[in-house]
Amino acid sequence: MAEFIMESCGVNEKGDLTIAGVDTVALAKEYGTPLMVFDENKIRSVCRVYKKALEENFGEGSIPCFASKALSFKGIYRIIAEEGLGSDAVSAGEIYTAKAAGFDISKMVFHGNNKTDADIRYAMELGIGRFVVDGAEELEAVNAIAAELGIKQKIQLRITPGIDPHTHKAIVTGSVDSKFGNAIKTGQAEKITRLALAKENIELMGFHCHIGSQIFEIDPFVEAAEVMIAFIADIKNKTGFEAKELNLGGGFGVRYVKEHPSFDYAGAIATLAEKMKASAKRCGIVLPRIMLEPGRSLVADAGLTLYTVGSVKEIPDLKNYVSVDGGMADNPRYALYQSQYEIHVANKAGEKEDYVCSVAGRCCESGDLIAENIKICKPERGDILAVLVTGAYNYSMASNYNRLTRPPIVMIKDGKPYLAIKRETFEDLTRNEI
Ligand code: LLP
Numbered sequence: 001m002a003e004f005i006m007e008s009c010g011v012n013e014k015g016d017l018t019i020a021g022v023d024t025v026a027l028a029k030e031y032g033t034p035l036m037v038f039d040e041n042k043i044r045s046v047c048r049v050y051k052k053a054l055e056e057n058f059g060e061g062s063i064p065c066f067a068s069k070a071l072s073f074k075g076i077y078r079i080i081a082e083e084g085l086g087s088d089a090v091s092a093g094e095i096y097t098a099k100a101a102g103f104d105i106s107k108m109v110f111h112g113n114n115k116t117d118a119d120i121r122y123a124m125e126l127g128i129g130r131f132v133v134d135g136a137e138e139l140e141a142v143n144a145i146a147a148e149l150g151i152k153q154k155i156q157l158r159i160t161p162g163i164d165p166h167t168h169k170a171i172v173t174g175s176v177d178s179k180f181g182n183a184i185k186t187g188q189a190e191k192i193t194r195l196a197l198a199k200e201n202i203e204l205m206g207f208h209c210h211i212g213s214q215i216f217e218i219d220p221f222v223e224a225a226e227v228m229i230a231f232i233a234d235i236k237n238k239t240g241f242e243a244k245e246l247n248l249g250g251g252f253g254v255r256y257v258k259e260h261p262s263f264d265y266a267g268a269i270a271t272l273a274e275k276m277k278a279s280a281k282r283c284g285i286v287l288p289r290i291m292l293e294p295g296r297s298l299v300a301d302a303g304l305t306l307y308t309v310g311s312v313k314e315i316p317d318l319k320n321y322v323s324v325d326g327g328m329a330d331n332p333r334y335a336l337y338q339s340q341y342e343i344h345v346a347n348k349a350g351e352k353e354d355y356v357c358s359v360a361g362r363c364c365e366s367g368d369l370i371a372e373n374i375k376i377c378k379p380e381r382g383d384i385l386a387v388l389v390t391g392a393y394n395y396s397m398a399s400n401y402n403r404l405t406r407p408p409i410v411m412i413k414d415g416k417p418y419l420a421i422k423r424e425t426f427e428d429l430t431r432n433e434i
Contacts, residue, residue, distance in 0.1 A: 004017075004342070004344070004388065005255060005256065005257060005258060005301070005342040005388050005389055006019070006039075006301050006302075006304065006388050006389060007042070007301070008020050008039040008042050008301075008302065009304070009388065011349045011350040015347070015348065015349060015350055015351070016346060016347055016349060017344055017346040017347075017349035017386050019037055019039055019304060019412060020039040020040075020041065020042070020412040020415060021412075021415050022037075022412050022415065022417055024037065024304070024306055024346045024384065024386055025346050025347045025384050027306065027410060027417060028306045028308070028346070028384045031408055031410055031419070031423075032408075032423065033306050033307050033308045033325055033326070033384065033407075034305060034306065034307050034324075034325060034326035034330050034407040035305070035306045035407055035408060035410060036303055036304075036305050036306075036330075036390065036391075036394065036395055036407050036408070036409045036410070037303065037304055037305075037306065037409075037410045037411075037412065037417075038299070038302050038303045038391060038409065038410070038411045038412065038420075039302045039303075039412055040079065040302075040411045040412060040413040041412075041413065041414065042301070042302040043076075043079060043298060043299055043302045043391075044079065044082075044083055046265070046297065046298050046302070047064070047066075047079075047080060047083035047084075047085055047298060048083065049265055049266050050064040050085070050265060050266075050269075050292065050294055050298070051063065051064060051083065051084055051085065052266070053265065053266040053269040053270065054269060054290065054292065057269050057270050057272075057273035058269075058273055058287070058289070058290040059289075061289045062289050062290040062291065063084075063085065063086050063291060064085050064086070064291070064292050064293070064294055064298075065085060065086035065087050065088045065107070065108075065109055065247075065291055065292070065293050066080045066085050066086070066087045066088065066293070066294065066295065066298055067087075067088045067250045067293045067294060067295030067296075068087050068088060068089060068094050068097075068098070068295070069088075069090050069094070069295060069393075069396060070295030070296050070298070070299055070300070070391075070392040070393055070396060071295075071299045071303075071391060071392060071393075071395055071396055072093075072094050072097055072396050073097065073395070073409065073420065073421055074097060074100055074101035075101070075409075075411065075420040075421070076299070077097065077098045077101035077102075077103040078101050078102065078103075080103075080298075081101075081102070081103050081104065081107075085107075086107040086108065086109065086129065086291070087103065087107065087108050087109075088108070088109050088110075088111055088250075088293045088295075089108050089109070089110050089111065089123075090110075090111045090112045091112065091119070092118070092119045092122045092123065095108065095110065095122065095123055095126060095128065096122075099126055105123075105126045105127050105128055105129070106127050106128070106129045107129055108128055108129050108130075109128075109129055109130040109131075109132055109156070109208075109247065109291075109293075110123050110128050110130065110131050110132065111132045111134075111158075112134065113134045113135070113179055113180050113181075114134075115131075115134075115138055115141075117141055117145065120138075120141055120142055120145050121145050124142075124145055124146065124149055124151070124153060125149070129154065130154050130155055130156050130205060131153060131154075131155045131156075132155070132156045132157070132158050132208045132247070133155045133156070133157050133158065133192075133196070134158045134180060134181060134182075135182065135192070136191075136192055136195060139155075139192065139195055139196055139199065139202070142155065142201075142202060143199040143200065143201045143202050144201075146201035146202065147200065147201045151201065152200075152201050152202065152203050153201060153202055153203065154203045154205050155196065155202055155203070155204060155205065156204075156205055156206050156207055156208040156245060156247055157182065157189070157192055157193060157196060157204065157206075157207050157208065158180060158181035158182065158207075158208050158209070158210075159181055159182055159183075159184060159189045159207045159208065159209050159228065159231065160175070160176060160178050160180065160181040160182060160183040160184065160189070160209070161184060161209045161211065161223075161224045161227040161228055161231075162175060162176050162183060162184060162185050162227065163175065163211045163220050163223050163224045163227065164220075165211050165212050165215045165217070165220035165251075166215070166217070166220075180210070181208075181209070184227065184231050189231065190234075190235065190238070193235055193239070193241070194239065197239060197241055204241065204243075205243070205244050205245045206232075206243035206244050206245030206246050206247070206288055206289075207228060207231065207232065207243055207245075207246055207247070208246075208247040208248075208249065209224055209227075209228055209247075209248060209249055210248075210249025210250060210251065210293065211224045211249065211251060212251050213250065213251050213295070213296060214251070214253050214254065214296065215251045215252065215253050216253035216260070216261050216263055218268050218271055218272070221248065221251070221268065221272060222271065222272060222275045222276075224248065225246075225248055225272055225275065225276050225279070226275065226276070226279045228246055228248070229246075229276060229279045229280055229283055229285065229287075230279075230283055232246065232283070232285055232288070233283035233284060233285045236285055242285060242286070242288075243288050244288050244289060245288050245289045245290075245291060246287075246288045246289070246290055246291070247290075247291040247292075247293065248272075248290065248291070248292055248293075249292070249293050250292065250293040250294045250295045250296070250297075252265055252268060252294060252296075252297045253296075253297075254296050254297055254300040254301055254389065254392070255301065255389070256300075256339060256340050256341055256342065256388075256389045257340045257341065257342050258342070259340075260340075263297070265294070265297060269292075273290075276290075295392060295393075296392040296393065298392075299391040299392045300389050300390075300391045300392035300393075301388075301389045301391060302391045303389070303390050303391025303392075303394070304386050304387060304388045304389070304390055304391075305326065305330065305331060305386070305387045305390040305394065305407070306346060306384055306385070306386055307324035307325050307326050307384070307385045307386075307387070308324065308325045308382065308383070308384060308385075309322055309323070309324055309345075309379045309380065309381055309382065309383045309384070309385055310323045310324065310325060310362070310381060311323045311381065312357075312378075312379060312380060312381070319357075319358060320355070320356065320357040320358070321357065321358055321359075321360045322357045322358070322359050322360065322376070322379055322385070323359075323360045323361070323362060324359060324360070324361060324362065324370070324385055325362055326361055326362065326404070326407065327360065327361010327362050327363050327368045327369075327370065327404075328361050328363050328365065328367070328368040328369075328401065329361070329363060329398060329399050329400065329401045329402060329404040329406075330394065330395075330398045330404070330406065330407050331361075331370060331387070331390060331394050331397075331398075332397055332398075332399070333393060333394065333397070334369050334370050334371060334372075335367050335368065335369065340371070341370060341371050341374075341387050341388065341389065341390070342387075342388045342389065343359060343370070343371055343374055343376055343385060343386065343387050343388070344376060344377070344385070344386050344388070345376055345377045345379045345383050345384070345385060345386075346383075346384040346385065346386040347383055347384050348377045348379075348383065349386075351377045352377060353375050353376050353377045354375055354377075355375065355376055355377060355378035355379075356373060356374070356375055357373075357374065357376065358371065358372040358373060358374070359371045359374065359385065359387075362402075362404070363401055363402045363404070364402060370387055371387075395407075395409060395421075400424075400429060403429055405423060405424035405425065405426070405428065405429065406423070406424045407423060408420075408421050408422050408423040409421040
């Protein structure tokens with residue numbers, strides 16, 4: 001019996017790959033390819049793991065806020081609302097999408113290192129829960145717009161704890177030279193805290209940090225949390241202000257391939273709680289309300305992408321290319337981060353996988369690859385290829401490069417597939433063109 005990196009996957013009696021018990025080859029036939037398919041029950045179960053672990057270890061009011069940059073569309077905001085999660089947003093577009101889905105915007109935190117005045121006003125008018133203020137100019141702008149609207153806006157301040165975890169350099173965010181936040185080491189964190197405390201129309205709730213993404217060790221998270229607690233204590237001693245909230249961002253790693261370790265989210269939260277409680281005690285502060293912002297770990301391994309194989313090109317003694325009808329336009333992650341994927345021929349699942357090849361997309365670009373030198377069962381034109389663990393940062397990073405249309409999303413709930421996003425059409429491509 002074949003073992004798949006996604007626990008939602010299996011093989012049926014026809015030898016086809018299944019997700020949540022549904023035949024992926026039949027889905028490809030019905031909805032066309034490229035196609036993104038999600039196991040909704042899996043997303044919900046991970047939401048519950050996070051929610052329960054935070055409540056049990058840090059008490060009520062400590063909540064996970066889904067980092068919706070990982071997967072933003074109306075349906076996902078409905079799911080996380082039903083599961084009682086908050087959300088993080090990084091643009092007015094994400095806030096608009098959440099609002100359109102009926103999401104409670106007061107449960108949203110608004111991120112970004114360069115929010116425009118228009119973004120700030122839009123979010124405030126909709127009643128955004130928190131701004132995570134990134135710098136002094138933004139602080140001024142939030143204060144001024146809040147004054148105009150006659151409100152006191154709740155904020156957290158983005159702090160750079162100076163932690164450098166082991167992950168791809170493009171997704172590290174907590175080191176002092178980061179474009180995000182205010183470093184403790186340089187004194188800028190204290191400075192912006194004092195500025196925020198002096199603003200009429202701002203209510204400082206606490207602090208935020210995010211050290212990076214796709215991190216498998218717990219130590220950097222513990223280290224960052226301890227640095228933040230020491231900072232909160234230092235600010236309390238110097239100004240009398242005691243933070244009510246500490247938001248530790250996201251970043252827990254996901255297994256894309258069998259070589260990756262697994263990450264126990266509930267266990268990590270319990271470890272964090274234990275260390276943070278001790279640290280708060282040592283520093284003489286009350287542990288604030290804790291927020292986390294998991295993105296990837298909530299959705300990545302609930303989703304896969306189906307493609308149709310077009311050509312199989314064999315260059316003697318050099319390389320074999322299997323080309324599919326999608327590529328970097330729907331999944332730019334190999335091109336950007338050399339991300340690894342587990343790939344199977346969906347209509348030959350469970351058959352011997354000993355054909356070494358690179359999977360190429362259809363874009364007019366040599367770097368348009370999904371994987372290099374992987375082993376799959378030898379495919380032929382018309383076969384369905386399934387790329388596993390594509391639930392995070394795939395649909396949300398998809399583009400129309402080469403005027404490819406973005407794929408649809410099919411969700412499977414309780415064994416029943418439903419269309420959540422339609423395939424883009426050629427008309428969509430020229431919609432705004434005059
Ligand atoms: N909170 C903040 C402030 C963030 O910047 C991020 C991710 C998260 C939470 C969620 O992190 P996660 O739990 O998903 O690791 N496009 C890249 C990932 C970029 C992550 C950006 N920030 C990729 O495809 O790997």
